[in-house]
Amino acid sequence: MTVQYDSLMYPYASKRNVVYGxxxxxxxxxxxxxxxxxxxxxxxxxxxxxxxxxxxxxxxxxxxxxxxxxxxxxxxxxxxxxxxxxxxxxxxxxxxxxxxxxxxxxxxxxxxxxxxxxxxxxxxxxxxxxxxxxxxxxxxxxxxxxxxxxxxxxxxxxxxxxxxxxxxxxxxxxxxxxxxxxxxxxxxxxxxxxxxxxxxxxxxxxxxxxxxxxxxxxxxxxxxxxxxxxxxxxxxxxxxxxxxxxxxxxxVDPISVNYRGYDVWEIPPNGQGLIALEALKIVEGFEFTERDSVDTLHQQIEAMKLAFVDGMKYITDPNEMNIPIDLLLSEKYAEKRRSLIGEEAITPEAGKPQQGGTVYLxxxxxxxxxxxxxxxxxxxxxxxxxxxxxxxxxxxxxxxFSLDEGHDNCLKPGKKTYHTIIPGFLTKESQAVGPFGVMGGFMQPQGHMQVVMNTVDFHLNPQAALDAPRWMWSEGKTVHVEGSLPTHLAQALKRKGHDIQVALDGGSFGRGQIIWRDPETGVLAGGTEPRTDGEVAAW
Known part of the structure; x- marks a missing residue:
């Protein structure tokens, strides 16, 4: 079964159409x-x-x-x-x-x-x-x-x-x-x-x-x-x-979570893909009816904040990690983190599970x-x-690397550091849907989450999933949003306690690419980033 989307729906301004091959x-x-x-x-x-x-x-x-x-x-x-x-x-x-x-x-x-x-x-x-x-x-x-x-x-x-x-x-x-x-x-x-x-x-x-x-x-x-x-x-x-x-x-063996019937795959630590997966696991407990609503954006942002502070605390060289990956991605821990999300923006702190300048193509x-x-x-x-x-x-x-000897990601000779770059992949019922990614430093897991939700929850085609206005949490309650985000949504987020900063340039919100494959026909559908010089070359 292929990903379900409306190939003719383009709700956001873009110079590009989906490319087929x-x-x-x-x-x-x-x-x-x-x-x-x-x-x-x-x-x-x-x-x-x-x-x-x-x-x-x-x-x-x-x-x-x-x-x-x-x-x-x-x-x-x-x-x-x-x-x-x-x-x-x-x-x-x-x-x-x-x-x-x-x-x-x-x-x-x-x-x-x-x-x-x-x-x-x-x-x-x-x-x-x-x-x-x-x-x-x-x-x-x-x-x-x-x-x-x-x-x-x-x-x-x-x-x-x-x-x-x-x-x-x-x-x-x-x-x-x-x-x-x-x-x-x-x-x-x-x-x-x-x-x-x-x-x-x-x-x-x-x-x-x-x-x-x-x-x-x-x-x-x-x-x-x-x-x-x-x-x-x-x-x-x-x-x-x-x-x-x-x-x-x-x-390495890729790691994944199942999100509403789709398996979302990432590289395990020392990459930060774990953050995208934890955030998706947290938001899966909510119901979303529309993408461009303040409740959707608020819950996405709060979930990402909680996942991100966990990642910044625990992700490092896999041989040096003190918390098992499966605990961070467990249903029980996702429920615990989800319970912290209310009507107002919070300043996130890392939890503790109970133990038992990039290019993308x-x-x-x-x-x-x-x-x-x-x-x-x-x-x-x-x-x-x-x-x-x-x-x-x-x-x-x-x-x-951290210079704090007590930090999980502290510097040691021969050690691999926390790494920002992450490729993503989507499958459904053990069949490939396709590769996706959004480059850009600490924006990457945030971009992955938004692109996956645009696809799975809101049925946007590959190009529209990339065109949609993005947000980027930086620290505390500070959230940067693109100028194309409707003003009433930015104002509503501010009323919920978010410190909203409207960016004049979209470059910091990452640059993504998507290719989805229909397993029945073999037809490929591709989208490329409107925020850069990108291209989908098809045959």
Whole structure:
């Protein structure tokens, strides 16, 4: 049974319609990357090949959100089973609370520079996905990304906007010599490229070619690993080639809750997908008759707040978690958290169960394979560290570690931190409905919850589910809402005690993609984010 929605209902302003296809589909935030993935399908590749090709292209055509030095996660539907891949890296062995405090950081790790860089997981995750499920050699799969890096491409409008913001910010904040390679790579003339202007990165192309030809071995054990090691030693960073050599992506069992007959799937911790599942479990106890009502919004927000503070307290490296996942997702605990939701906004506190800058893409092929894939440098361009001559922009995931030794997510050498990026997947009666995701830092579980409810509770088609105005809880009683949210609803939420902040820009509310598949006909229906340059490429 497929998801039920009205394909002709478009209740929200949008420039886009649902896109349909039969043989294959790729949805992501950048048109050139989507088309590259579709080209791989037409050349005989499958959804996994298309996902890797699209992800690699995104490191070139949307470097404001991800890079070769990223982490990633994937949910892969193959032969009637869902597989999870954790492509996040661990803290370097030399990175400890004591070492960080000796550098003068007493309360948190810095956002930029050498210190917050953990082991990048993406290149090896690409190779692992290709090895286990791909059809084409990695050299063919990465060829489109190499071509864009080598020969250049014109910037799309939203990309140019965020590139400009990053350059202006980095000019103020990144003053050390260790950041020179970032400016040489992404602002070689001291200015960002503009919309429609060609940009290329020969070093990026060289690195991607090496990853393709060695199945990422060069990045973790060979010449590239040596370059990374040398640069971090030069500027007293912590990452070493031994840390790179020790890294392996992990195949994991996805976690899920059943929400009104649909199974909603997420990657388990250290990802924050657990928060989306707990929030859905809490709201399942309410009845919703319409999406655009103050009661619906209030109950959604309150449930998300309660789930989020739990996640922020307990989510960390799965080997270090003190509370079992199944307890946080249990009916009994959901009832306990739900009982805290009344008519007024609350300031949430974490409960205790009784023990007993990201890119997202979705792909599908004619054989029924589907991929939900997410990849990120974290805060836009990440740490601001680029390995000279390589195009490798390093992520800054270590910033999420706590320096409080009593916190579940405290920094330890070799540990994985709480991770914001999460791919989602929907099934019904053991059949794939399809991949979905909403990127954007701590917005992601909030976006997942809203998209799932738009689909399951309110029967919106994939495009309308993404078009709908979003809200984002930040802390306490503060809730940011998009300007497109009707004023009377924002005012009604305020009367319930919410501190409503109306945003002038939709960028902070995430960028999502959806592909649903009809199991009877094989027809694919895709939606893409109106808040960015996205595209659904279909065949």
């Amino acid at each position: 039969k043989k294959g589909m790729v949805a992501t935030s950048q048109p050139l990357a989507a088309q590259a993935g579709l080209d791989l399908l037409k050349k005989g590749g499958n959804a996994i090949d298309a996902a890797i090709a699209t992800a690699a292209c995104l490191t070139v055509v949307e470097p404001t959100s991800n890079g070769i030095g990223s982490d990633c996660f994937a949910l892969v539907w193959v032969d009637g089973k869902l597989h999870g891949l954790n492509g996040s890296g661990q803290a370097p062995e030399g990175l400890s609370i004591e070492a960080v405090k000796q550098l003068g950081y007493d309360t948190e790790l810095p956002k930029f520079g050498m210190v917050p860089v953990t082991v990048p997981g993406t290149p090896k995750a690409w190779a692992e996905l290709s090895k286990r499920f791909g059809k084409l050699p990695l050299t063919d799969v990465l060829a489109p990304a190499i071509d864009y890096a080598e020969n250049g491409y014109p910037l799309s409008p939203t990309l140019a906007k965020y590139w400009n913001q990053a350059v202006n910010t980095f000019k103020r904040l990144l003053t050390g010599d260790e950041f020179k390679a970032w400016f040489d790579t992404f602002a070689p003339n001291g200015e960002p490229p503009k919309a429609g202007e060609l940009w290329k990165s020969p070093g990026h192309a060289k690195t991607l070619r090496s990853i393709a030809e060695t199945n990422a071995v060069s990045f973790y054990e060979g010449e590239i690993a040596e370059q990374i090691d040398t640069y971090f030693k030069k500027y007293n960073g912590f990452l070493r080639k031994e840390d790179l050599q020790a890294y392996e992506p992990e195949w 979705a792909t599908a092929d004619e054989e029924g394979n589907m991929v939900s894939f997410i990849q990120s440098n974290y805060m836009g361009f990440g740490s601001g560290i680029v390995i000279p001559g390589t195009g490798i922009a390093m992520q800054n995931r270590g910033h999420n």
